[in-house]
Amino acid sequence: MARAADCGPDRGARVMLEISLRHRLSGFTLDLALSAPSGVTALFGPSGAGKTTVVNAVAGLLRPEQGRIAVGGEVLLDTGANICLPPHKRRIGYVFQDARLFPHLSVRANLLYGRRFAPVSRDGAEFDRVVAMLGLEALLERRPAALSGGEKSRVALGRALLCAPRMLLMDEPLAALDAARKEEILPYFERLRDEVQLPILYVSHAPAEVARLATSVALIEAGHLRGFGPAREVLSDPGLAPSLGMREAGAVISGQVAGQEADGLARIETAGGPVLLPYPTGQPGQALRLRIHAGDVTLARGRPEGLSALNILPARITQIRPAEAPSVYVQLALGPERLLARLTTRSVAALGLTEGMECHAIIKAMSVASEDVLGR
Amino acid sequence: MARAADCGPDRGARVMLEISLRHRLSGFTLDLALSAPSGVTALFGPSGAGKTTVVNAVAGLLRPEQGRIAVGGEVLLDTGANICLPPHKRRIGYVFQDARLFPHLSVRANLLYGRRFAPVSRDGAEFDRVVAMLGLEALLERRPAALSGGEKSRVALGRALLCAPRMLLMDEPLAALDAARKEEILPYFERLRDEVQLPILYVSHAPAEVARLATSVALIEAGHLRGFGPAREVLSDPGLAPSLGMREAGAVISGQVAGQEADGLARIETAGGPVLLPYPTGQPGQALRLRIHAGDVTLARGRPEGLSALNILPARITQIRPAEAPSVYVQLALGPERLLARLTTRSVAALGLTEGMECHAIIKAMSVASEDVLGR
Amino acid sequence: MNWLSGQDWQAVALSLKVAGWATALSLPPGIFVAYALARWRFAGRSIVNGLVHLPLILPPVVTGYLLLIGFAPNGPIGGALAKIGLTLAFTWKGAALAAGVMAFPLMVRAIRLAIEAVDPKLEEAAATLGASRAWVFATVTLPLIAPGVLAGAITAYAKAMGEFGATITFVSNIPGQTQTLPLAIYSQLQVPGGEADAARLVVISVTLALGALLVSEWLARRIAARIAGRG
Amino acid sequence: MNWLSGQDWQAVALSLKVAGWATALSLPPGIFVAYALARWRFAGRSIVNGLVHLPLILPPVVTGYLLLIGFAPNGPIGGALAKIGLTLAFTWKGAALAAGVMAFPLMVRAIRLAIEAVDPKLEEAAATLGASRAWVFATVTLPLIAPGVLAGAITAYAKAMGEFGATITFVSNIPGQTQTLPLAIYSQLQVPGGEADAARLVVISVTLALGALLVSEWLARRIAARIAGRG
Amino acid sequence: GEVTVFAAASMKTALDEVAKSWEEKTGDSAHISYAGSGALARQIAAGAPADIYISANPGWMETVARTGRVQAQEDLLANRLVLIAHDPQASQVTIGPDLDLEALLKGGKLAMSLVNSVPAGQYGKAALAHYGLWDAIAPDVAQADNVRATLAMVALGAAPYGITYATDAVAEPRVHVVATFPDDSHPPIRYPAARLTDTEAAQSFYEALTSPAAAKIFEAQGFHTLK
Numbered sequence A, B: 001m002a003r004a005a006d007c008g009p010d011r012g013a014r015v016m017l018e019i020s021l022r023h024r025l026s027g028f029t030l031d032l033a034l035s036a037p038s039g040v041t042a043l044f045g046p047s048g049a050g051k052t053t054v055v056n057a058v059a060g061l062l063r064p065e066q067g068r069i070a071v072g073g074e075v076l077l078d079t080g081a082n083i084c085l086p087p088h089k090r091r092i093g094y095v096f097q098d099a100r101l102f103p104h105l106s107v108r109a110n111l112l113y114g115r116r117f118a119p120v121s122r123d124g125a126e127f128d129r130v131v132a133m134l135g136l137e138a139l140l141e142r143r144p145a146a147l148s149g150g151e152k153s154r155v156a157l158g159r160a161l162l163c164a165p166r167m168l169l170m171d172e173p174l175a176a177l178d179a180a181r182k183e184e185i186l187p188y189f190e191r192l193r194d195e196v197q198l199p200i201l202y203v204s205h206a207p208a209e210v211a212r213l214a215t216s217v218a219l220i221e222a223g224h225l226r227g228f229g230p231a232r233e234v235l236s237d238p239g240l241a242p243s244l245g246m247r248e249a250g251a252v253i254s255g256q257v258a259g260q261e262a263d264g265l266a267r268i269e270t271a272g273g274p275v276l277l278p279y280p281t282g283q284p285g286q287a288l289r290l291r292i293h294a295g296d297v298t299l300a301r302g303r304p305e306g307l308s309a310l311n312i313l314p315a316r317i318t319q320i321r322p323a324e325a326p327s328v329y330v331q332l333a334l335g336p337e338r339l340l341a342r343l344t345t346r347s348v349a350a351l352g353l354t355e356g357m358e359c360h361a362i363i364k365a366m367s368v369a370s371e372d373v374l375g376r
Numbered sequence C, D: 001m002n003w004l005s006g007q008d009w010q011a012v013a014l015s016l017k018v019a020g021w022a023t024a025l026s027l028p029p030g031i032f033v034a035y036a037l038a039r040w041r042f043a044g045r046s047i048v049n050g051l052v053h054l055p056l057i058l059p060p061v062v063t064g065y066l067l068l069i070g071f072a073p074n075g076p077i078g079g080a081l082a083k084i085g086l087t088l089a090f091t092w093k094g095a096a097l098a099a100g101v102m103a104f105p106l107m108v109r110a111i112r113l114a115i116e117a118v119d120p121k122l123e124e125a126a127a128t129l130g131a132s133r134a135w136v137f138a139t140v141t142l143p144l145i146a147p148g149v150l151a152g153a154i155t156a157y158a159k160a161m162g163e164f165g166a167t168i169t170f171v172s173n174i175p176g177q178t179q180t181l182p183l184a185i186y187s188q189l190q191v192p193g194g195e196a197d198a199a200r201l202v203v204i205s206v207t208l209a210l211g212a213l214l215v216s217e218w219l220a221r222r223i224a225a226r227i228a229g230r231g
Numbered sequence E: 001g002e003v004t005v006f007a008a009a010s011m012k013t014a015l016d017e018v019a020k021s022w023e024e025k026t027g028d029s030a031h032i033s034y035a036g037s038g039a040l041a042r043q044i045a046a047g048a049p050a051d052i053y054i055s056a057n058p059g060w061m062e063t064v065a066r067t068g069r070v071q072a073q074e075d076l077l078a079n080r081l082v083l084i085a086h087d088p089q090a091s092q093v094t095i096g097p098d099l100d101l102e103a104l105l106k107g108g109k110l111a112m113s114l115v116n117s118v119p120a121g122q123y124g125k126a127a128l129a130h131y132g133l134w135d136a137i138a139p140d141v142a143q144a145d146n147v148r149a150t151l152a153m154v155a156l157g158a159a160p161y162g163i164t165y166a167t168d169a170v171a172e173p174r175v176h177v178v179a180t181f182p183d184d185s186h187p188p189i190r191y192p193a194a195r196l197t198d199t200e201a202a203q204s205f206y207e208a209l210t211s212p213a214a215a216k217i218f219e220a221q222g223f224h225t226l227k
């Protein structure tokens, strides 16, 4: 446990999920420990890093050589104390990387499979809501074999959501889906996270999804933890940025909805000043987070005029770190918030930017896509 | 065939791939026709649209009720003339949406399965190159059952690449892979397209991949063609932009590598003026295409100063089209090229932008990620 | 119908009863043993496997002889059963036992192959949804092996319809009580010139078994079509 | 070894030869018929299926009798075969034929179940890679059904080791030529007090068949482990 | 030389011994195939390479005779029918119209061979019918497919009483003869033998069957020799 606590984020926050594992497979060793607060814990890392293996251990499908897993204080596994709850007693909804639908059951029966075991009997409304969200209405009487790839993964998702679990494991649940469909499903995940307070372990290769959903991010490489912490820290860490993919590095800043302006723009108050976004973001007073890609931030020494960009925030340069040549990451302080900008070395030289200097960060309203507005 | 020709792109270009299909499944009807020039033809569309069904028909795994399929002039299927080549005579490498590896064979044997049937005997160098690119060296003696999701899809990819096909079908080949791995594989696809001149039918939900690879794009919805044409036209069509996903709309402009500057920046000559990019892009003289996201383009009336953005191109506004409120798409002419910008209506009003007006398009060097530099 | 004698009809009815009961009663233990052999690793697994196959390996007469020793009214098991009022020797119930024992290995083989073809990942998925082992078996494994169970049952049924050696040795040939079709056919064949009578019974026997076969094939195809999404 | 008489040894050797040939020779047609029944839709499919099951349904004596009629030196097929120098009736080859015929339905059932469990999508994948139907069968289908083929073969072997009724009816019970173990056991049982001798033969018979069974189980597990990625 | 003999299974004990002494005397070898008389007759009709056929049933000998292969034929042996009991204490009974078989059985079965097809069963049925006992006892008769199986039922106690040949009862210590059926209660029990080929060995074996040495062996097993 000591090890797990070492890399826990928000050491003060209540630990919701505790995972400490050691397991050898031929040619691959998994060895990591983390304890995460409630919310979404994202597992991120290259193919073959061990993400599915971790998730399987939490589900009880893999019994690690050594390990301890606890959810919300309840111990699911403790090899030391010889505790190992069988999978069906763990009440964990698992969206598998491969869909694993029951081929002999209709889509409806697949979706309802877990209902019988749910401690609270879910009402039909919940079923209808999930079916509608996943666009499965027309498929309910079909068999899995006749579904398309994306349809299968949607049914698998619905099946796990409808079993009233106390925790969700999702292994790349949206990989087979198009952007529009993802856009419909992600808000539901956010509601599960925020309203239902369901702990979620979320595997994804898409940094946008991770940034949007994750409370904590664990970066796994070759079976070991490369980084772990609150999403905002991991995602704005210039050292970890390359692991997230070039386009995808970026910081997350907090804000509060101030209201909607007459022309439809939403106004968000952040520690760095007001930010305007071109779509509804919620009720006034609602807390939210904005993910700003490092590549989308332009810097100016003076306050530029006559620009179509609406959001021009005063900032101070806190760090300049070389990235892949010929570019650098510039970390900016907007009051207590951190922003990450990626610039060419030429621009840094031309503008004479140095650490400690005051400048303006320019963010196009349009470059903060709605998928980068995170629910809290 | 008349129907197919109607929506063919570059009506003058040599038709490489001709598909015309009519097939009913319970509750789903596929009915489309297209003829595409050589290069990568991307099939794009929501889950359940019929993409895999089209690909299966080309592979010979589905015999449509009516249809004609020809590749490079050779007829694979013509229900009218009662021609239907069996799959093994079509010499088509198919990367399935599900990996479909042979469970009883090692990874190596899976990769080499098609070699025996290749008309030219591939040398070991090709094998080594593909294995290295896909990072499969350590997995060669393993069985598919013990591979991770991404490892499986990499082996499936390698298997299809190594069978020396005359055409490749790829059904979301990179969906299970992380950004870094994709970055390693995409250039290989580009080489296949450009050097080997292999026709590729490519299904993907990722607009970035499509934009980068596709010569032609077919947008399929509910079994029908919503749009089809050269990639640059489809991707910069403001009418089709919503289908591509909010973040992903953007135009493609052509350019030529002028050389590398002393500080490492690459200089690309485009019809709109020079563009600087922060990474190597190729030999001087090489033609390439840049994909510029609409959200990444900032406009200014006058030429702005003191900005970290390096690329400031004079442009003329050709079209202003409402997008989702409160934003608009602004189409810009940079000489003969078209650029797409997405702005808030407030900015358009504040700057007083109107069609026909001259202005400056500001593109951050960093916001054109290397994945948006397309090989030609 | 004067084509068949009353005794022949008795044999037909009895055969159907015996084969039906033999199949029905050996199905649950057949499924259980097949599951245990396919999925569990326990000491004595090979022994169980060997025992199950024994009736296949032994000449049927020997099996019948062993049954006679064990289940005769004064035999060790037969005595115990007699106390609860169950007499097997020389009754149709004994014939069903003999047929069931002879058919058992065929049934277990078929079901076991089907179980081994079920992807354990589906069972795992069911477990994560909260289903206990028994429930997983009932709602996932069993439906998926239904074609195999059907194949096993019909093979067993066919075998039970044709079983001769063990039956006649164990329960002998009592018309109306233990004289199944094969025994009737055998009796006819032992009489010089009895071929024609035997042939009639063979036709009936084959018709009955093939009818069952066709029905089972049709059922199995329907199940397979449902799973393949065509049903 | 004075525990077994020379004649007993003959019976053991003969049984091994007969069961081995019966299994080996019925394997290729068994695989072929199983594949046809599992994958092809052709007219007369039910008829073929029925014919295959016939030896299971008929009393073995009837099967033996039909073989005798067909393959006797003066029978229709036997006559033709005699012209090419192949005599089946009353030779060990005939015993192998009888055992093979009796075991055939068991073999076909097992292999067919295995074929039906193979995902056609894998075969499709092989076809797209350029493999012809025959090659797909040899390199994908066949390896994947290997455990089922093995199961079918061993069931057939066990059945062939135990076959009695059809054998004695077709090729008679000639020591050294057609007297297999089950026939030798039967002969011993004809001798008053012959039970002890019969029991010895039963033990040998069971040992041989169980030995084969164990080997086949072990092989099947190894194949399964390889496919599951543990091998 | 070699000789192949097709013989009714119930003759195995005696015939094995006869064959052995013949082999020792002549240096030739005999292969004897024991099976049901009917099966053997059909095989001979189908062209089986038999030199000698010994049937337990005159009916099947007729089938063989019709093939035209018979070179020589004679009734070799006779046998008697006995009522046997499992219980060593069972008392002797008299076969006659007054025999109360049902009382003897006490609810058990009377073991016989197939009464319509196996000779021992046919003779037994005829004998019981002769005394008017058959119809009453028929439902309680358990028919085995051969005499040895009938014997085994009684020997094991599965059936308290049975009807077999005297020759079978002789060799089985676990059964007791409680009565012998009068010869006139059933058709004569005959074992016809036929020689089907003219080879020297066949002739020699056929003759040996009726030799005094053979007669001794047969009689030791309870058969009556007819020559």
Ligand SMILES: Nc1ncnc2c1ncn2[C@@H]1O[C@H](COP(=O)(O)OP(=O)(O)OP(=O)(O)O)[C@@H](O)[C@H]1O
Pocket (backbone or CB within 6 Å): A145, A146, A147, A148, A149, A150, A151, A176, B025, B026, B027, B028, B045, B046, B047, B048, B049, B050, B051, B052, B053, B054, B097, C229
């Ligand atoms: N055998 C079938 N019977 C009925 N409908 C079918 C059958 N096979 C596929 N479909 C339907 O046809 C439609 C197209 O399927 P297809 O697999 O081509 O979709 P897709 O575009 O590849 O989707 P995805 O991106 O989710 O893989 C789907 O709605 C699917 O449910």
Ligand SMILES: Nc1ncnc2c1ncn2[C@@H]1O[C@H](COP(=O)(O)OP(=O)(O)OP(=O)(O)O)[C@@H](O)[C@H]1O
Pocket (backbone or CB within 6 Å): A025, A026, A027, A028, A046, A047, A048, A049, A050, A051, A052, A053, A054, A097, B145, B146, B147, B148, B149, B150, B151, B176, D229
């Ligand atoms: N049974 C096994 N034997 C040996 N190695 C295994 C076994 N199962 C998995 N592995 C290896 O363990 C590593 C981790 O696998 P895992 O499935 O957890 O990866 P992952 O992070 O989920 O990858 P992906 O993103 O590709 O799904 C992989 O290298 C895989 O090859």
Ligand code: MOO
Pocket (backbone or CB within 6 Å): C060, C061, C162, C163, C164, C165, C166, C167, D059, D060, D164, D165, D166
């Ligand atoms: O296997 Mo048998 O020969 O039906 O009793």
Ligand SMILES: [Mg+2]
Pocket (backbone or CB within 6 Å): A051, A052, A053, A097, A171, B148, B149, B150
């Ligand atoms: Mg995985």
Ligand SMILES: [Mg+2]
Pocket (backbone or CB within 6 Å): A148, A149, A150, B051, B052, B053, B097, B171
């Ligand atoms: Mg698809």
